[in-house]
Amino acid sequence: MRHSTNPRFIKRYLFNTLIFLSFVVIMFLLVKRWKYHSELEFLQKLVDENSKMIDEMGSLTPIGRKSKDAWRIPDVPEARIFSAYFDPRPEVVLNEGSEATRDNGWALIRIIAIIDVSYEGSEQTCYYKFPAKTPIDETDIFMEARSIAVKIIAKQENHGEMKYSASFVLCRLMTTENGKLPIQVTFSSTAGKTPEELKKIDFVNVQYRRRNMSSDQSRFMGACIPSLHHNYDKYTSLVEFIEFYRMMGVNHFTFYKTSASENVSRILDYYEKLGLVTIIQWKLPPFYIFEQNLRYNGIFAALNDCLYRSTLVEGYEYIVNVDLDEFIVPRKHNNFHQLMTQLNPVSSHNENVVFVFRNMFFYLTHLDSPVPQIPQDLPKLLLHTKTTRLKKIHQAYERSKYICVGYEVVELGNHQVWFTKTVPWFIQYGK
Numbered sequence: 001m002r003h004s005t006n007p008r009f010i011k012r013y014l015f016n017t018l019i020f021l022s023f024v025v026i027m028f029l030l031v032k033r034w035k036y037h038s039e040l041e042f043l044q045k046l047v048d049e050n051s052k053m054i055d056e057m058g059s060l061t062p063i064g065r066k067s068k069d070a071w072r073i074p075d076v077p078e079a080r081i082f083s084a085y086f087d088p089r090p091e092v093v094l095n096e097g098s099e100a101t102r103d104n105g106w107a108l109i110r111i112i113a114i115i116d117v118s119y120e121g122s123e124q125t126c127y128y129k130f131p132a133k134t135p136i137d138e139t140d141i142f143m144e145a146r147s148i149a150v151k152i153i154a155k156q157e158n159h160g161e162m163k164y165s166a167s168f169v170l171c172r173l174m175t176t177e178n179g180k181l182p183i184q185v186t187f188s189s190t191a192g193k194t195p196e197e198l199k200k201i202d203f204v205n206v207q208y209r210r211r212n213m214s215s216d217q218s219r220f221m222g223a224c225i226p227s228l229h230h231n232y233d234k235y236t237s238l239v240e241f242i243e244f245y246r247m248m249g250v251n252h253f254t255f256y257k258t259s260a261s262e263n264v265s266r267i268l269d270y271y272e273k274l275g276l277v278t279i280i281q282w283k284l285p286p287f288y289i290f291e292q293n294l295r296y297n298g299i300f301a302a303l304n305d306c307l308y309r310s311t312l313v314e315g316y317e318y319i320v321n322v323d324l325d326e327f328i329v330p331r332k333h334n335n336f337h338q339l340m341t342q343l344n345p346v347s348s349h350n351e352n353v354v355f356v357f358r359n360m361f362f363y364l365t366h367l368d369s370p371v372p373q374i375p376q377d378l379p380k381l382l383l384h385t386k387t388t389r390l391k392k393i394h395q396a397y398e399r400s401k402y403i404c405v406g407y408e409v410v411e412l413g414n415h416q417v418w419f420t421k422t423v424p425w426f427i428q429y430g431k
């Protein structure tokens with residue numbers, strides 16, 4: 001018998017090979033893990049080193065009414081841009097593959113846009129505007145870089161039906177030679193534009209953090225209300241909505257206002273003066289048509305603008321996405337503070353970051369429940385009188401609503417969160 005066909009030898013050979021291969025795989029994964037962690041650390045270090053500059057930019061950006069946010073025209077046909085956010089989350093930057101150096105690419109600038117869906121995945125040029133060098137030399141400084149990605153937001157909810165969609169245009173962070181951060185950004189299909197040409201294109205402000213994430217209870221939860229349209233006029237319901245969520249622990253409301261009646265506008269203005277409400281003027285150009293070529297008034301642009309505004313700029317811990325006729329009512333807890341203490345306990349903090357609430361209907365056409373109404377001429381409360389519901393409880397994600405930990409989230413949809421911060425699988429195991 002020839003030596004090599006000896007079964008014992010083959011067995012041993014296979015065994016050794018297996019041991020060796022396992023060793024190689026484990027080493028490979030360990031090196032990858034080490035590399036991933038050192039890249040995260042590198043990015044975080046750059047954010048920390050630039051902390052002062054970032055905070056300075058945050059204090060420069062006008063907010064509220066002064067921000068004059070509106071849909072602006074970039075140099076791409078039939079596209080609009082609304083806002084842009086400085087996104088320094090290392091996991092997100094790594095995931096998008098923004099080749100980071102000490103100067104550039106260690107954070108993302110995320111433009112909220114509406115584009116023709118055929119631009120998905122296309123390559124655009126991001127243009128950055130920096131503050132003038134000195135108060136005397138007032139010429140703006142511009143830079144450019146290839147975009148990292150053009151993404152359709154909540155693509156699954158577009159069902160491939162609409163010509164236009166909300167989108168993220170992702171740009172690498174660029175800094176000037178003396179380390180200045182951009183103040184404005186825009187994008188274009190053509191590279192190499194001159195400063196004179198750029199003066200004719202709209203830019204939007206880059207919004208930087210005004211607060212860090214904290215466990216500050218006054219920054220517990222922000223609500224995003226994506227659509228006041230068709231001359232919205234249910235002003236008593238609006239008061240009920242705001243006061244209910246205030247009782248539940250919501251600290252701030254962001255309303256996207258396309259059209260609303262005089263009474264509704266006055267109520268919103270009142271709450272805005274109290275500092276409880278931000279009103280975003282959401283007037284889309286007329287060629288975007290409601291549910292004909294764009295989903296619900298650009299709802300996904302509004303929701304994600306609200307996510308980034310509330311989380312990365314204003315530092316709210318939780319985000320709740322609800323419409324004016326939607327109420328998340330805890331059954332055992334008195335408010336969302338108590339609810340979230342149970343759902344997201346300190347012991348396993350942020351192991352789960354999205355909390356989905358299944359939907360059920362309480363039809364307004366149902367008869368009022370017999371509740372005392374004193375004095376009788378006060379408007380009725382929906383939550384008081386409409387207490388009969390349909391038997392059916394919808395499955396999760398079917399008309400569901402959610403509360404999420406904003407800092408952990410990347411992309412919101414209407415009934416679910418589409419993307420959270422992701423780390424590769426070889427990092428997830430054995431955390």
Ligand SMILES: *[C@@H]1O[C@H](CO)[C@@H](O)[C@H](O)[C@H]1NC(C)=O
Nearest residue numbers: 051052055058209210211212
């Ligand atoms: C945020 O945190 C960093 C580092 O902990 C700190 O240097 C910075 O001043 C904070 N910024 C704000 C706006 O609180």
Ligand SMILES: *[C@@H]1O[C@H](CO)[C@@H](O)[C@H](O)[C@H]1NC(C)=O
Nearest residue numbers: 233235236261262263264379
């Ligand atoms: C506005 O609200 C007031 C107070 O409830 C009401 O009397 C009035 O009719 C409302 N106006 C309109 C146009 O609905």
